[in-house]
Amino acid sequence: MFDxxxxxQFLQNAVISAILASIACGIIGTIIIEKRLVMMSGxxxxxxxxxxxxxxxxxxxxxxGALFITICAALxxxxxxxxxxxxxxxPIGIFWAAGMSLGILFIALTPGYPPDMTTYLFGDxxxxxxxxxxxxxxxxxxxxLAVAALYHPLKAYLFDEEFSTVIGxxxxxxxxxxxxxxxxxxxxxxxxxxxxxxxALLTAPPxxxxxxxxxxxxxxxxxxxxxxxxxxxxxxxSYTLNIPSGAAIALFISLVYGIVYIIKLLAxxxxxxxx
Amino acid sequence: MNRKNINTKWENVINITNxxxxxxxxxxxxNVNLTVRDKEFLGIIGPNGGGKSTLLxxxxxxxxxxxxxxxxxxxxxxxxxxxxxxxPQFTRFHRDFPITVEETVLMGRLSGKTPIxxxxxxxxxxxxxxxxxxxxxxxxxxxxxxxxxxxxxxxTLIARALAVEPKILVLDxxxxxxxxxxxxxxxxxxxxxxxxxTIIMVTHDMSAISSHVHTIACLNRELHYHGHPxxxxxxxxxxxxxxxxxxxxxxPHRVLKEHGSNGGNNLV
Numbered sequence: 398m399f400d401x402x403x404x405x406q407f408l409q410n411a412v413i414s415a416i417l418a419s420i421a422c423g424i425i426g427t428i429i430i431e432k433r434l435v436m437m438s439g440x441x442x443x444x445x446x447x448x449x450x451x452x453x454x455x456x457x458x459x460x461x462g463a464l465f466i467t468i469c470a471a472l473x474x475x476x477x478x479x480x481x482x483x484x485x486x487x488p489i490g491i492f493w494a495a496g497m498s499l500g501i502l503f504i505a506l507t508p509g510y511p512p513d514m515t516t517y518l519f520g521d522x523x524x525x526x527x528x529x530x531x532x533x534x535x536x537x538x539x540x541x542l543a544v545a546a547l548y549h550p551l552k553a554y555l556f557d558e559e560f561s562t563v564i565g566x567x568x569x570x571x572x573x574x575x576x577x578x579x580x581x582x583x584x585x586x587x588x589x590x591x592x593x594x595x596x597a598l599l600t601a602p603p604x605x606x607x608x609x610x611x612x613x614x615x616x617x618x619x620x621x622x623x624x625x626x627x628x629x630x631x632x633x634x635s636y637t638l639n640i641p642s643g644a645a646i647a648l649f650i651s652l653v654y655g656i657v658y659i660i661k662l663l664a665x666x667x668x669x670x671x672x
Numbered sequence: 673m674n675r676k677n678i679n680t681k682w683e684n685v686i687n688i689t690n691x692x693x694x695x696x697x698x699x700x701x702x703n704v705n706l707t708v709r710d711k712e713f714l715g716i717i718g719p720n721g722g723g724k725s726t727l728l729x730x731x732x733x734x735x736x737x738x739x740x741x742x743x744x745x746x747x748x749x750x751x752x753x754x755x756x757x758x759x760p761q762f763t764r765f766h767r768d769f770p771i772t773v774e775e776t777v778l779m780g781r782l783s784g785k786t787p788i789x790x791x792x793x794x795x796x797x798x799x800x801x802x803x804x805x806x807x808x809x810x811x812x813x814x815x816x817x818x819x820x821x822x823x824x825x826x827x828t829l830i831a832r833a834l835a836v837e838p839k840i841l842v843l844d845x846x847x848x849x850x851x852x853x854x855x856x857x858x859x860x861x862x863x864x865x866x867x868x869x870t871i872i873m874v875t876h877d878m879s880a881i882s883s884h885v886h887t888i889a890c891l892n893r894e895l896h897y898h899g900h901p902x903x904x905x906x907x908x909x910x911x912x913x914x915x916x917x918x919x920x921x922x923x924p925h926r927v928l929k930e931h932g933s934n935g936g937n938n939l940v
Contacts, residue, residue, distance in 0.1 A: 431769060482695065546788040553779045556769050559760055563732050564836055565753030565784030611816040613770045 410525040415628035417537045418589040423621025424544050425582040426599040432555050435600060437474060440489035442583045442595045444470035444496030449517045450503030460532055460584060467580035475576040520591030520643030522632060529588055536581045543578055552613055589628060594647040598624060601654040608661060685710050685840060685870050690740035693726050700726040704895045713866050715885035716874045722892040724874045728844055732758055753784055757833030759843040762825045767818040773828050774813040777804055780835025803831040823854030841865060843873040859884050
């Protein structure tokens with residue numbers, strides 16, 4: 398694979414996009430785990446499918462369609478969360494289903510032979526084009542810069558929203574921004590691992606990283622590194638065994654997470670016994 | 673015991689007029705009028721669901737009134753940032769959040785004016801360190817908050833609220849689920865702070881009511897009583913619907929009449 402890496406453009410694109418996706422997922426994944434927004438992010442991710450269909454329907458780059466629709470969904474979910482006392486699991490579930498259905502509907506309405514949607518659902522890192530890479534880099538930069546610029550207020554918001562509001566931090570702005578960043582991250586990751594498998598890359602690296610550090614910044618950094626390790630190893634497995642890349646990455650992540658979790662359980666049992 | 677008398681010449685720092693708050697169709701607070709004076713130590717008591725937290729949130733500007741108004745130093749609470757330091761119930765925190773004691777206290781130095789790419793200044797650090805010393809948590813500063821006892825976490829949250837350099841300290845059940853020693857530690861801290869600032873505290877701890885606060889507000893949707901912490905049996909009846917047991921720890925007076933068969937001797 399390493400020889401081919403220098404030969405083939407598509408492999409270089411794949412490696413770069415895997416690294417970029419892992420960085421965005423490491424940062425945003427850490428945030429959504431600490432803020433208990435995993436389901437919410439799942440909802441936003443699945444509306445991306447509607448956006449992909451929308452893009453095809455309009456004849457534009459599907460990723461741009463996904464970007465537009467996920468941002469709308471993110472703003473919608475954030476507004477519902479803010480304005481009502483309703484359990485947000487319900488609107489999220491509805492956004493989730495409606496987003497997927499819209500995707501199917503738009504594809505059906507699009508004239509001509511229907512495109513293969515598995516690329517978007519399960520990812521196909523080997524199909525990342527130069528244009529895709531440009532969009533991914535741009536979105537990645539936005540995510541990194543936004544989190545770096547607002548790091549302290551963001552951390553205060555994550556830890557204690559009420560206190561942050563009382564001292565004058567604009568928590569409404571931070572919340573909307575955070576949801577938009579989740580949407581951007583989803584779009585970054587679509588090609589690498591796909592809409593359905595994105596939750597693996599968002600949740601497992603921070604969950605594993607948390608075993609090693611209790612510092613939010615280090616957690617984001619370590620999660621990104623773990624993500625890079627997972628995606629590149631998954632890519633290598635996929636290339637070597639000739640299996641779909643999204644599935645290879647997601648399964649590899651799940652396997653490592655499972656092993657780490659079992660080791661952690663055993664270690665805890667051991668310390669308990671020694672006490 | 674020396675109870676500080678309430679000086680009527682103190683200015684009113686909080687004015688609440690005809691405050692009514694609805695959650696959808698549920699009335700949480702109805703027509704509450706309350707003034708808090710400078711350097712007052714106000715205890716808010718009342719049954720669960722009686723609107724204590726709602727009143728606190730209205731004072732803090734976290735919820736807006738359905739009708740009536742709240743003024744803190746003459747302005748709406750949402751604009752009174754930096755005047756109030758808030759100590760929320762520590763039991764509702766996710767204790768596994770990746771943050772240390774020091775980082776938590778420093779958080780109090782943030783405000784709406786915090787610039788992007790912010791770094792804490794030397795002054796911020798000095799303020800945080802002196803507060804941690806004052807509250808005896810300096811040696812714990814590098815600990816993640818999950819590794820603290822309830823009392824230690826509570827002192828961390830008080831230090832964070834003080835880092836704001838507030839004029840009013842607002843606490844929501846600061847001693848709930850703390851052991852007796854931690855409780856008395858917290859109260860001695862509050863007594864000391866009260867020399868410089870107004871304190872508003874929601875509590876279920878009736879012993880604190882009799883020994884530390886100047887005035888109490890009894891809340892059960894409506895404000896049933898506001899004044900000196902000697903409660904009549906009638907007020908308590910209206911408030912809780914039944915007589916409740918109060919313990920007076922060697923105080924010059926009891927908060928409540930003893931209920932029972934021995935004739936209601938209300939002095940210890």
